Amino acid sequence: MTNVPQAAPLLAIDDLRVAYHRVAVALHGVTLRVMPQTIVALVGNNGAGKTTALRAISGFIGVDDARVIGGSIRFAGRRIENEPPHANTARGIVLVPERDKVFPNLTVAENLTVAATRRASSAERRRLDELVFALFPALAPLRARLAGLLSGGERQMLAFGSAIVCKPELLLVDELSLGLAPVVVDDLARRVRAIRRELGITVLLVEQNVGVALAIADYGYVIESGHVVLEGPAGELRGRPEIQQFYLGLATGNQVRRYRALRERPANGPGDRRQ
Amino acid sequence: MSPQLIANIVVLAAIYALVSAGYVLVYRVSHVLNLAHGELMMIGAYILVATAGLFSGNPILALLLAAVSGLVMGLVVYAVLMRWLTGEAVLAAVLVTIALGILLRGLSILIWTTQQFYPAAIFGWRNPPVHILPGVQISVASLAIVALTIIVYAALFLFLQFTAWGVRMRAAGQNPLLAEQRGIRLHAVYALAWGLSTFTASLAGMLLSLDSGVESTMATIGLKAFPAALVGGLDSLFGALVGALIVAAAEIAAIQFVNPLLSDVVPFLVLLLVLAVRPWGLFGSREQLDRV
Ligand SMILES: Nc1ncnc2c1ncn2[C@@H]1O[C@H](COP(=O)(O)OP(=O)(O)OP(=O)(O)O)[C@@H](O)[C@H]1O
Numbered sequence: 293m294t295n296v297p298q299a300a301p302l303l304a305i306d307d308l309r310v311a312y313h314r315v316a317v318a319l320h321g322v323t324l325r326v327m328p329q330t331i332v333a334l335v336g337n338n339g340a341g342k343t344t345a346l347r348a349i350s351g352f353i354g355v356d357d358a359r360v361i362g363g364s365i366r367f368a369g370r371r372i373e374n375e376p377p378h379a380n381t382a383r384g385i386v387l388v389p390e391r392d393k394v395f396p397n398l399t400v401a402e403n404l405t406v407a408a409t410r411r412a413s414s415a416e417r418r419r420l421d422e423l424v425f426a427l428f429p430a431l432a433p434l435r436a437r438l439a440g441l442l443s444g445g446e447r448q449m450l451a452f453g454s455a456i457v458c459k460p461e462l463l464l465v466d467e468l469s470l471g472l473a474p475v476v477v478d479d480l481a482r483r484v485r486a487i488r489r490e491l492g493i494t495v496l497l498v499e500q501n502v503g504v505a506l507a508i509a510d511y512g513y514v515i516e517s518g519h520v521v522l523e524g525p526a527g528e529l530r531g532r533p534e535i536q537q538f539y540l541g542l543a544t545g546n547q548v549r550r551y552r553a554l555r556e557r558p559a560n561g562p563g564d565r566r567q
Numbered sequence: 568m569s570p571q572l573i574a575n576i577v578v579l580a581a582i583y584a585l586v587s588a589g590y591v592l593v594y595r596v597s598h599v600l601n602l603a604h605g606e607l608m609m610i611g612a613y614i615l616v617a618t619a620g621l622f623s624g625n626p627i628l629a630l631l632l633a634a635v636s637g638l639v640m641g642l643v644v645y646a647v648l649m650r651w652l653t654g655e656a657v658l659a660a661v662l663v664t665i666a667l668g669i670l671l672r673g674l675s676i677l678i679w680t681t682q683q684f685y686p687a688a689i690f691g692w693r694n695p696p697v698h699i700l701p702g703v704q705i706s707v708a709s710l711a712i713v714a715l716t717i718i719v720y721a722a723l724f725l726f727l728q729f730t731a732w733g734v735r736m737r738a739a740g741q742n743p744l745l746a747e748q749r750g751i752r753l754h755a756v757y758a759l760a761w762g763l764s765t766f767t768a769s770l771a772g773m774l775l776s777l778d779s780g781v782e783s784t785m786a787t788i789g790l791k792a793f794p795a796a797l798v799g800g801l802d803s804l805f806g807a808l809v810g811a812l813i814v815a816a817a818e819i820a821a822i823q824f825v826n827p828l829l830s831d832v833v834p835f836l837v838l839l840l841v842l843a844v845r846p847w848g849l850f851g852s853r854e855q856l857d858r859v
């Protein structure tokens with residue numbers, strides 16, 4: 293990283309390759325850095341490999357039939373590729389998944405109890421529960437409700453809450469905005485920034501909605517078909533014409549379908565791909 | 568129906584319920600149907616024969632040792648066998664339990680032959696009938712089975728409902744991936760389910776052997792308890808309790824009013840009947856069905 297030189301990264305991913313069923317390669321060498329206490333966005337279209345990247349960091353289980361087949365993932369300096377999710381959660385890497393993010397047949401309170409938090413006394417567990425209800429006051433009156441009956445927004449809040457009870461150092465969020473109304477998204481975005489500010493938690497955020505992601509994040513990566521094609525500080529990315537054209541929906545004619553196609557044309561400015 | 572008949576139904580239902588609890592625990596947590604459950608129950612009874620032989624003067628110690636062995640047995644089965652099948656197709660795991668059952672049956676005949684053993688006799692215990700009501704009598708051991716079934720079900724209910732590990736077991740059954748992502752070690756939860764499952768099965772086997780001895784055919788009771796679990800829906804303890812009552816009532820009625828030879832057939836007739844009407848069982852959740 294040349295543009296964020298200060299501290300050591302909390303998460304360092306180098307040339308990460310991931311395959312499903314041993315043959316279907318979904319990530320073809322992704323390199324990214326997440327500095328402590330920052331919010332980093334990973335954006336891209338459907339099927340770009342965003343979920344795969346987060347799942348590789350959080351860990352696969354047998355039923356996924358997925359594996360890291362190359363490259364490395366370092367968390368606080370230690371290599372963690374192909375570690376099971378519970379071990380990574382114990383290290384402080386906690387995921388808010390894209391789908392199936394709560395246990396539908398457990399109550400809201402049980403969804404918080406369920407987390408097997410590392411080194412937490414029962415007093416600390418209570419403190420963590422209270423913290424969740426302080427961050428998401430809307431959940432407090434729903435304690436006894438089955439999570440399967442919650443609205444999409446409430447479910448997302450509960451997913452954040454149950455992740456926070458795991459005491460994350462790095463919070464991985466897969467699709468903050470998916471299926472939620474704009475006001476709810478704004479509200480959640482504010483809370484993500486509060487989580488970072490008040491709890492000092494680092495956030496790696498995956499989004500299809502590039503506008504939302506770049507508004508929350510400090511730094512952004514764009515991936516397409518398993519490759520990082522563009523990266524930079526969020527403010528800078530927001531101003532780039534390619535981003536405005538292909539991801540923020542400000543395109544006017546000249547329809548090139550993907551950023552890579554555009555990049556490969558000589559008329560374009562200096563390449564932003566790393567290396 | 569005479570009060571004696573009702574008492575017989577309650578005792579048989581308690582036996583089936585105590586045995587089905589183990590089917591439900593393992594299925595609910597890992598969606599694996601443990602078809603070696605009856606054999607594991609029988610081994611539990613044989614272990615009591617062994618500990619009774621070692622400590623005939625100290626029945627409490629012998630019973631405790633056998634009960635603890637029942638718990639350890641499930642942990643061992645998970646650690647050396649089932650653990651390697653997590654993440655594989657559920658069918659593969661079920662086939663392995665069938666193989667395990669056949670193996671255990673063979674081993675038990677090799678070790679204990681087909682002879683009948685009476686651990687109660689080793690302790691010098693008699694098993695007198697008691698009059699619980701005028702004209703209604705059941706054996707002391709049967710009374711103990713009913714009491715134990717109530718205790719086990721109450722304890723399991725409280726455990727699953729109110730303790731963190733109980734909630735984690737329920738969570739792992741719903742979504743194993745999310746459970747892992749919430750810091751729960753799946754292997755620990757599955758091992759616990761297996762341990763509790765063989766523990767309760769062993770308790771059933773031990774009490775049955777105290778009541779009427781143990782021989783190589785005891786595993787059949789495990790097979791007959793299976794319809795009780797399935798009638799209830801396999802993922803519901805309450806369902807198993809009701810299923811056990813239905814199967815026991817049908818069986819006792821058939822023995823009493825039709826033909827005692829029907830005893831081994833009736834549980835499966837009830838099963839077919841219920842599955843024809845409600846394929847997901849009486850209390851099971853419909854969405855669980857495709858996972859069997
Ligand atoms: N379980 C799986 N088995 C096989 N291929 C998979 C599996 N999961 C994802 N893939 C493939 O991997 C690629 C990346 O998928 P991924 O879910 O990571 O994309 P994504 O960027 O999260 O997309 P979306 O925005 O739609 O969530 C896709 O081509 C997808 O088809």
Ligand SMILES: [Mg+2]
Nearest residue numbers: 342343344390
């Ligand atoms: Mg995705």
